[in-house]
Amino acid sequence: MAKSADLYYKVHPWKVTEEGFNKDYALVSESVFSLGNEYMGTRGSFEEGYSGSSLMGNYFNGIYERTQLEKSSYKGIVDETEFIVNSADWLYTRVEADGELLDLNTVQFKDFYRELDLKSGILTRSYLWILKSGKEIKLEFIRFLSMKEAESAAQKIIITPLNFSGEITLHSGIDFTGIHQMTGRNMWNVVSKSADENTISMLGTTIGTDQSLLVSCKFHCDYAKREDEQEEKRYIRKFTLSLEEGKESEFTKIIRNISRKGRTESDKKAFKKECEENAAVLHALTYRKLKEDTLAWWEEAWQESDIEIKGDKLNQQGIRYCIFQLHQTYHGADQGTIIGAKGLTGEAYSGNTFWDTEAYCLPFYIFNNPEAAKHLLEFRYLTLSEAMDRAKALDCEGAFYPIATITGRECCSLWQHASLQLQASTAVAYGYWHYENITGDSGFIFEKGLPILIEVSRMLASRGDWSGDGTSFGFYGVMGPDEFQMMVNNNCYTNYMGKKTLEYTLDVLKRCSQTAPDIYGTVTRDRDLTVKEIENFRKIAENMYIPYEEETGIFEQHEGYFNLPQIDVDKIPMEEFPLYHHWTYDRIYRNNMLKQPDVLMMMLLYNKDFTREQLENNYNYYEPRCIHESSLSPSVHSILASQLKKEEEAYKFFGFATRMDLDNYNRNTGEGLHITSIAAAWMNIVYGFGGMRSDGKELTFAPSLPKQWEGYSFRVHLKGDILFIAIDKDHMRVSSKKASGIKILIYEKEYTIGQEEVVVPIIR
């Protein structure tokens, strides 16, 4: 748990800024200054090229490639994985002056300044380039992605010669030569290139997966000379600019990227049409309009989802950075897009999405952008058939959702996880349930949730089994969320989530049959669901074994856990972390140490199912055994510690939640941002200090104020309204945008949020 903060960037409530360039921090900064708009993402690399450490990355949500793995001689083990590809560099720029090539790794420069404005999503960077001749040129680079027209982005370069007049050469264009660093391979065939007076464009196709990307850009600048340079996978326009001493010259590039993910004829036809229309669309785009629209988008986003923290500048900056990156990663523009573990900010985790989506990310969207939450869930509906294929591959019925995926297919090649962890499937069910519980959108559940629920329930019924004496049902040979217990029987979390999934399935079936008999008929007919099978679901749910010790009130993480050898996790030397790198693989599985919450995760997700005493017993038992090797672990503990009034512990675990990446706590931010941890940071404030609970019939709050803070506020979308919630030392204040009379519980008492602000004293 001992981690240290770098505090490299300047602290500011709305900005992340870097003053002076630290090469050792180049990779981290590339990640931190990443821009994204769900559709595409680009790391904060230097567009003018940089020969030092760099992971130049441009990613498109859903554009991926495949790797064949060695075929296992055992059945059900993944032998092909899919990963996000590094796409075209559409910001490609090179600058030459006096025969010198601008490269901050080699040239002389000063006054380096970089700024990410969280309010506008605009990234700017400037410095003064000192040529060998003594000439000085000021350069300013501005870029942003449109949050309205997801395919569009803009780049501006402002060049000012400070002590001379003369020529400078600017190469700008499109570069498809980038490599996927993990495999060391370029993944693109360039199909065509074209250009006219103001624009160039290139059409690329992924080598193995036959997806397409049309990159086009439009230039605005005064130039003295112009020349095109073409290579197989690169199209560059070389501009010679005549600069006047002390005068700014502007170079503007408007970019439009259209991707084709699908491979059907109609996908190709639609894409062809888009390509044909692209010139006209690109022509109509202006830098000003793109910027205005993006500013407006962000303004609304902040109005609806800002968190303000008074008296804590670090966390203020931190949580806004988190919210900013969550919006950048996903805001529900498209049903088929996903939230990769690193968002669109790096290759790590292959751009795959995990159960984190439903367990950690979904709450942010449910309470900030319910439409996006729905679209996020729809990905699982769209990939139900892949999950059914996977179930078959695992000798199960129904649907087995993948541990890691881009397209719905299982990409985790470690069978220990891919075959033994059922939590992706139960998290999908949980996600649909959570969404319905808050939004009341039963129509969506009946139509798109029910098929999933039926198939996941089938999987559970076939994957689990009756105990030797036939008295209880459970899951054998599983790994729960705590990945330090590899292959156990009756993992409490897995059994409990299985039970809840089956119960929710039965509940939805019942309600659907009553209120939407047509849908019920269609779905159950399509899925061949029989009364007998429903009865089996009920029997299993009723007899699900939940390991629990009455005397102590502690849930046993799995059968036999209580009698495992004890490890005092505080005595493990610091240098042995992370354990995966320092302990023999099997050694981590031979004791009662936890990697991350398991029983406690269950108690967070279905919080109201448990008494405060039970929570306390289990927290006190499991927390000291947990080493928090997952970056998601501390926030869960912080939330529960808040609930248990363990204020210091709650704040300790919150310690680096909002600033995990800004301060590079895990020393691997260079690979990409910890997007799902960022989502947990939001939960940490709203569920933790705000004490919000969303698993009951009404939304409830039991707020507290960390003693380090003067106050904080957050927003919660609910039933078409937005609640504005502010907490200070003495009071919680709740008002709402529409004063629509929403009812909530605060400290177990019901309040209606109407015209008048509700003010409730803080209970300590």
Place this chain on the structure above:
Amino acid sequence: MAKSADLYYKVHPWKVTEEGFNKDYALVSESVFSLGNEYMGTRGSFEEGYSGSSLMGNYFNGIYERTQLEKSSYKGIVDETEFIVNSADWLYTRVEADGELLDLNTVQFKDFYRELDLKSGILTRSYLWILKSGKEIKLEFIRFLSMKEAESAAQKIIITPLNFSGEITLHSGIDFTGIHQMTGRNMWNVVSKSADENTISMLGTTIGTDQSLLVSCKFHCDYAKREDEQEEKRYIRKFTLSLEEGKESEFTKIIRNISRKGRTESDKKAFKKECEENAAVLHALTYRKLKEDTLAWWEEAWQESDIEIKGDKLNQQGIRYCIFQLHQTYHGADQGTIIGAKGLTGEAYSGNTFWDTEAYCLPFYIFNNPEAAKHLLEFRYLTLSEAMDRAKALDCEGAFYPIATITGRECCSLWQHASLQLQASTAVAYGYWHYENITGDSGFIFEKGLPILIEVSRMLASRGDWSGDGTSFGFYGVMGPDEFQMMVNNNCYTNYMGKKTLEYTLDVLKRCSQTAPDIYGTVTRDRDLTVKEIENFRKIAENMYIPYEEETGIFEQHEGYFNLPQIDVDKIPMEEFPLYHHWTYDRIYRNNMLKQPDVLMMMLLYNKDFTREQLENNYNYYEPRCIHESSLSPSVHSILASQLKKEEEAYKFFGFATRMDLDNYNRNTGEGLHITSIAAAWMNIVYGFGGMRSDGKELTFAPSLPKQWEGYSFRVHLKGDILFIAIDKDHMRVSSKKASGIKILIYEKEYTIGQEEVVVPIIR
């Protein structure tokens, strides 16, 4: 368990013969007609070449190569494996006549006959080749390996033109171009070739491991013309023979193969010297002398280890074939040689040795060739340092013996087995204990056993752990012999074997300190063994947890086993076997089905520790849950069924023990012989029907006669004497070679075997 016999070879008490050549059986016959002499082995391939299915293989014990595997990101997982290489074909022959090349896959032939004479180890083969011209040539091929001069072998070809006189061309030489079929690669560099009037020789070196092999041969024949043909890795002498109608022409080739396994300067020096002296040694060898010596060797071997079965021709042939192959595979000529799972008869299992050596093979040697048993154990002494390296790689102290190895290094790349199965280490301790218990050779144990025992005990103490409540010791995260329970806690077999290992270590320490204080001092000093550590061993042994249910008298295979989901193994459809190929990998681990005996294995190895009632309870409980997917499983069950007087069951499980390969029961004999199952077949008769037990202070017998037999006899080496034991319907008769007055127990009563034959009535 449903297997079917091919009964392809002719039944004969001392021979395996094939009349007529069946191409579909070519691979199986190659295995069945394998010759070996511990030092080297050659499959029964056609030396004249064969373009049909063939796994041409020549192997040398201890000559191996390496493969690099993908490095795991986890610690302690094997990333380099070692495998036996296919070496030079020293029988290489090609025959040409009238421009036709002899190849039984393409030419016309009749009267094919092949015979392996178990009494002499001589393999002969003959047939009549019918040329396109109508000419008929009779060919007879004879080969054998010397059992006295392990480097030597002989080949004779007798050629008789039946209906013409004329020329024939015979190519004979040495071929280093053979490939290792699994990798498809040739593993040899040829360093030098030489030849003189009568001999040729080639020196090859393995590509990656720098081991050497000098192959030399001497020709005897009358030829009209002679010509040498050289390629990079092949040296062939082409003889033109003038044949006379109806007259036999003999071609003889004496072969001498010298291998260098070690890589030290002194190894190389010694090898160089051997090579220099080779010409003279080869010159002195004669076919007649080699044959005489080999016949004499086999005569003695059969006198000392034959098993006779009256009234069952199939098993008579089968058991003699087993004994023959056991002697061929290993007879203790060298301390560094091993018994690979397939002996020297194929590439399968990479020529690696397993715990089968100590658990299944060692008893045969202890009771047929105690000196060989000692040498077999010495391999573990020689590789103690590799086992200590492996322990370190697994974060353990002491020595962790490999699951699969050639040189002592772990070659099993499946961490599930290599890291979780402790039975190789405890089997080594068991082997030393078993050897001492029968031979009383404590000097050997003190000198070479004690260091191993100390280091294995250290490993056990560090690999195991105290239970959560601190009251008992056990092994967590292990796989027992039953490989269908992957990662369990307190596997009964593992815990029990651990306890016995520690107890034996303590016992040897005590006896050594009393009777050989010098050795005790040296060993304990060299190994830094402290009194505190010895006390820890004692404490662990005393507190070892042995899962046992008092009410039922059943040992629980591992903690939680009793409550696993039940599978009725008889209801698994035949076509789903072998399960590894038809069930998802994780599925086989989720129920109470056994692959092979686990608790029952423990009850066989330490038989006297358990009451008959306990044995019966456990047999009745576990046998119906076992699918016998290991070829070693039926014999263990047969032995215990005999003990329990379940005669029909005992005979059923014995069903294919002796003829597993002769009848190709497992459909994979083509890959090589099941050498360790062959050893179990010997145990099945001696321990099973003979009722011998060797884990008590005295050797005991409780014989029975299968009702299908008229009688049987076997031999047992004991304390320098040899017991001759014959059982018929009514009596057991015991005499001995030296009448040295050995005491044994028969049906729990003591008898002294002196001049007079002891006759004891059979108890039914």
